[in-house]
Amino acid sequence: MSQHSQFSLLSKRRFLPYFLTQAMGAFNDNLYKNALLLMIAFGGISQQENSALLTNLAAGIFILPFFLFSPVAGQIADKMEKSLLIRRVKLLEVVIMSLAAISVLAGSVWSLMALLFLMGLQSAIFGPVKFALLPQHLSSKELVAGNALVEMGTFIAILTGTICAGILFDLSDYRYWIAIAVVLFAVFGLITSRFIPEAPANDPDLRINWNPFTELKNTLRQAREKRAVFLSIVAISWFWFIGASYLTQFPGFSKEYLGGSTQLVTLLLTLFSLGVAAGSLVCDKLSGHKVELGIVPIGSIGMSIFGIDLWFALDQLNISQTMTITEFISQPAHWRLMLDITLVSAFGGMFVVPLQALIQQRSDDKNRAQIIAANNVLNALFMVASAVTGIICLAILEMSIGDYFLLLALMNLIVAGYVYSQVPEFALRFMIWILSHSMYRVRHKNLSHIPEHGPAVLVCNHISYVDALLIAGACQRPIRFVMDKSIAELPGLKTFFRLARTIPICPPRTDPEMYQQAFERIKEELDAGELVCIFPEGKLTRDGNINPFKKGIERIIQQNPVPVIPMALDGLWGSFFSHKDGHALTTRPRRFWSRVTLTAGPSVPAAEVNAENLQQQVTDLIHS
Template identity: 80%
Template structure:
């Protein structure tokens, strides 16, 4: 896998037009929505008595189509060629915005509210096709970087559209400026969509269920079929719950704690949006161009740590009534608060991007857009729930906003713990990621020899107690490891090996039943299309050399003929977990940090597999 920057995607036609189209859409959505809210509150198109009602009604009207029409939109996106569908959606946006321009100029508040519903409908249709298209235009090692850029572009577009609405509203001829702008950005989005390359339909023969209520149920049922995907959707929805909770409270937070300046509301929004963008972009660097679930727990931990610190930072604020953004920035006592807000959102970016990529990668090709539609439905539901929680805690229980932020941070820990308990893969990958980025620096080559789909056996030399963890950390597919029961059941590592579905084995003399059970499990895993890794030496090396390969590999292949990929680990001899100068873990380590390399050779066909031949190939990879 060659090293590359995610920003190189912005120079490719298969990504740039799509990126611009979705960013312009998010910008225009927020320009129109926030311009409408400002017109309701300050523009004189509604009475003071009903402005609060209309403001809350507008928020509900925009999100309602995501509940009703996302499942239908997911079916349409799976059935149709995606680039053409996007162009139709952007054409619909231009029509809606042209009508909106007329309503803005006429000051027709109910016309604007109806068109806001249609904009929500247009966004609901665009959502599934937007993310379902990515896996078709990007390779596996580009998927995380592409999602990171989309997440960055979305939040910067949301910020830009919100700020633009405020700037245009302050112009003397604000109605004309707003009307012209929403149409202009819709035109730009339509033009950019014309350059999106073709993306074939996932399931052209799909029969669409046009009943939005029954299809919501069907869509959620489909998502639940893959537990890891469904809980990833729940985790993404929780991210939007947290984000919506913070963003909704920033105006009142500024009023109660920061002197009430509208400039500071914009500053907080900017910090939050740029934080998500930065965290999203950092994902590719930390994940090594692959869907790395190990950084998801890092994201959730960071969100809570800095959310809790935000509560403490409030007591140190140095503010005055009507304080400008520049004056706030110049007071060093306020830097901690700003840092906390930026880091809460940055770790949120680390949290959500790998989950988005996982859903796209692990969803079935035929119904990927429908799974993404289920994600959109739950996202909307969680955002509504965040508003309800805010009402209960802030209005009914009269909690302060600072205490409310603390509650969010603590709730985040509880939700994260639940998700990780249900899908231990997150915790396992987290431990692997920490190990491979602290004690060991792992480089690899030849991993393209390992099949991306279907069964295969991986054979590797055995140097240390962490060989399996390091191998698992270098390759994206789950691997079932066969290892000596004394290693698989070691205190401290036993839990991780259990989560990884390790297959313990021992000599037939020690335990004949376990020996036979191991071979039965290996056969079952291979027949299920999984990767199985064995260490044919049967034990850790005691002298650093590769020992004789046992004949068990020949039995495995004779019972289940599959390709065998030889691999070689180097750089672990002498580390704390190896047997150099004594038993591993019992002697003073020579070093705690090692450069480790993993090399995979060309696959050996089943009819050519011998234990001695595989040992020779492993030795050859170490030359």
Template identity: 65%
Template sequence: MSSHNQFELLKQRRFLPYFITQALGAFNDNLYKNALLLLIAFGGITAAEDSALYTNLAAGLFILPFFLFSPIAGQIADKYEKSALIRGVKLLEVGIMLVAAAAIVTDQIMLMMVLLFLMGLQSALFGPVKFSLLPQQLSKDELIGGNALVEMGTFLAILAGTICAGLLFDLAAAKYWIATGVVFFAVAGYLSSRQIPAVKASNADLTINWNPLTELVNTIRNARKDRAVFLSIMAISWFWFLGAGYLTQFPNLARDYLGGNPQVVTLLLTVFSVGVAAGSLLCERLSGHRVELGIVPIGSLGMSIFGIDLYFSLTSLDISQSLSAMEFIRNPDHWRMLIDLAFISISGGLFVVPLQALIQERSDEKSRAQTIAANNVLNALFMVASAGVGILMLVVLKLSIAEYFLVIGLMNIVVALYVYSRVPEFALRFFIWMLTHTMYRVTHEETGKIPEEGPVVLVCNHVSYVDALLIASASRRPVRFVMDRAISEMPLIKYFFRYAKTIPICSPKADEAVYENAFKRIREELNDGQVVCIFPEGKLTKTGETDTFRRGIERIIEETPVPVIPMALSGLWGSFFSHKDGLALTKTPRRFWSKVTIKLGQMIAPENVSADVLQTEVNALLQKKA
């Protein structure tokens, strides 16, 4: 396993200028947007009775361009070189902010609203470019770390921009400070964008459809072609639904439950933003430098558990006087609520980062930006829906904010179960992740020898009933396992094997049809370019030593000549799932956190494959010291 640190990316030109550019963009968006809201509410640039109208209009104008222009932006990002596009988009931001500065100084509210729409347009153009650029600049084992840093930078920049707007608004000559600030950070973003290295266009021959409505339909339709990718987009959109649901209620939550001090609103926003950033960074450690879908259910589980507990922690509070942020923190009675909020956001980071990386990794390179554009459109749609649901529950149904949080926490369980039932890979990877991080400490050696694409057969010794799950944890690619029919039909774990498209086999004497169908399935999977793993011993070892390799592997390679990679599992003999000291699964589990090693040998060309050669190679790997 690679030992690189995700923060090393911040020292490299292929990532650092990009990171700074996107962070400055998020910062400036929120500086301008929140400064405008403060000017509307407290700056006297509109009549008091018009404040609510302009506030809601501002929210709508910023989000509208994501619906209208994201599909076109995705096409542009796929067709043209991305670093040049980013420079153009950032230069557009400079122009918009120069006009915005003049509008702020002269109190031109309608012009400021138009410019807010244009800032939304600029963000809509930037979104598909920035996320489709990452897979071209980073290797696969850097993708999760890169996305984690981007997510961290984005949420901290949003927080910083929001706080900065409030600080500048409190200064004397606030309008001049705000005007200067938005121009300064726009220019800084443009200058950093000039250092982003060039990358080739993904699809230079693409013909752009400039009709935003028809292209919106096309974008969504194309994203639906890959179920895992599309449901990941829907899950990310659900994350933004939840996030908007919490963030939108913070001001009213502080007023109605927490004493009414504006400092507490900033405290809640800080806890939430830092939590998402921390959860995002934690993904790198938990995922082992890979796109690990096993931690996504952990994130959704955390969002539900702590979201539901937030209801109980809020209903137990009794705050009658205004408290500053520090006074609020010092009171232990408030810690449960803050901990709930922190772990909701940490879980959100664990949930969203692997999904973003999956979209980047699995989407078609030629249309990746268009897929990300579909993600942006649905994210925006779900945020608007979040506002609608909030109005329905809080205004129409008269729920309290605490009850609203309880409802969306319960809704999260329903959404998670639906997604995991439609894409069983999430549940399978979660089970594998839990197994390899509770009962076993799994070390992978030379797993990079498994090619990133193309057919290959893995051959391994057979020690326990969980061998297949542990091998699956070592491969970046899905593995089709050939295993004894009795094992593949064992209670409970048979569902996981079925989801993993396991190929059951038995002796021809027991069932000739099952035996021949297994070889047919193997041929089909290899012809489809998949990874197939077999256990040539045909059964679990009863001695701890490898049994004789059967000749079925020779038939496989004779029918479909593909390379073979020998593998060796060590450390499982004596576990609850092995036959040591009695039949597997019949003994009391005694070993937890055991060290298991998975070793890979050199790839063997098909013409050199034989059962004897493979057994010799596997035994050599078992005897090799780590």
């Protein structure tokens, strides 16, 4: 993946049919839903006084199945072979859309409402399986790219489905065209689903609990078992809260600030959707084709910065009541507003894609679809909450929509701060990402030798005070670093190392108790299946050469006979954080944007571990 565009996945059978299937589903959902809303409002299938009630009822009817059936759908997705389940779900869509076509032609509003509920049910069943399938067909290096393409495809499908509904509604005999379209795209989705490769069941022996209420409780309980996963679900749901708030208010925003043109509502929807798509695609590039949580804070910060700037941009608008899209775009005074809306959503895409990949990567294989079902339930809950919040702020408190958008940007900072305080890994990875993309250009070699699961000890040469940060940034798994107490307690870095759960150590003659506690902590972390990294030299190099490895590594492996992975850092000698030409951190900063290489060697079995041999292997890696 590092040598190919993420779009190369679209040429793979293990991804393209799946991508087309989910995009067709999102397109058809929005085509049908928005066509129904237009028919209610302007098509004469309801009385004028009931149109507002039916419009809001339609929104609730579509989202209700996500609350009721997502937990059961998650169990089904874990129990069944996934490609077969997707084909059956798409066949159900063809049946529902065929009935919908008849109801559209008949103009039966309550039949259309009932079928909208069934479409919500079909989407609720499809939701868990479509995301649980990705980790089975994509490698860990492709997971972010796959999620980015799915996010891009989903928002473009939502946009085009919405626009297509409006285009068809403006045609003469629009009911025939809508009826044909919803069936046709359902059939296209069924055809593409037949090319999705098999994806074995996660837990074929699972006994399904068909009670949606008790299973909803069980699903949320499972999601809370891994705090990082659960708070990622909360953060994703917050993204949908923000997204739903913007999309819902765009018509009112156009009326209040842009002269009420429906063309400009379409422009806002287009900018927002394309922004999410672009941000999702950029995310894979910034993350280096891996699940990089350091991108998440960048996304949240960008959403708030440009959300706040959107409020200031409103003062520059120069609007007339009859303004067209072309006239609006042609005025430079409006470019700032358009850029803000695009960047709010683009940073939203950067925010949500790594979180989705994290859930897929860190969920247990046996209940991954059920965890994704919990995500879908909370997403739906937060979207309902966004509607309630909008009613309170705009109708009850009589806040302007511009002020409401400002409130969303400020609320985003609070929610993001809470999530990052509860899961320090986000802030930690953010700091690492900034360091490794500002002062250094870090190249990785053979990091596949680091196991994706289970305990292991990493050993590396020690050149600078930022060695641990660069290693942590290169590895997708959290690492517990054993480092000298004097480094772990450096001003400015002490809090950072504490958040990273480093294990401070010192010579036994200096503090025997801390020395012993360090080995106890190492044993605890390895027993828990974590990665532990040590610098066996015990101190930073003073001349750029490797110091002799101490025997502590042998004691660690005697207590926990786990694999040892030798690693080597090269290119840090002479940096501001090394001891070249004086004590580190005291010389003039230099060598910004330096090339640094981190190389991993083959795993060494526990029985073959000794300090001298590991030192030689690390030395060989430096010169390889």
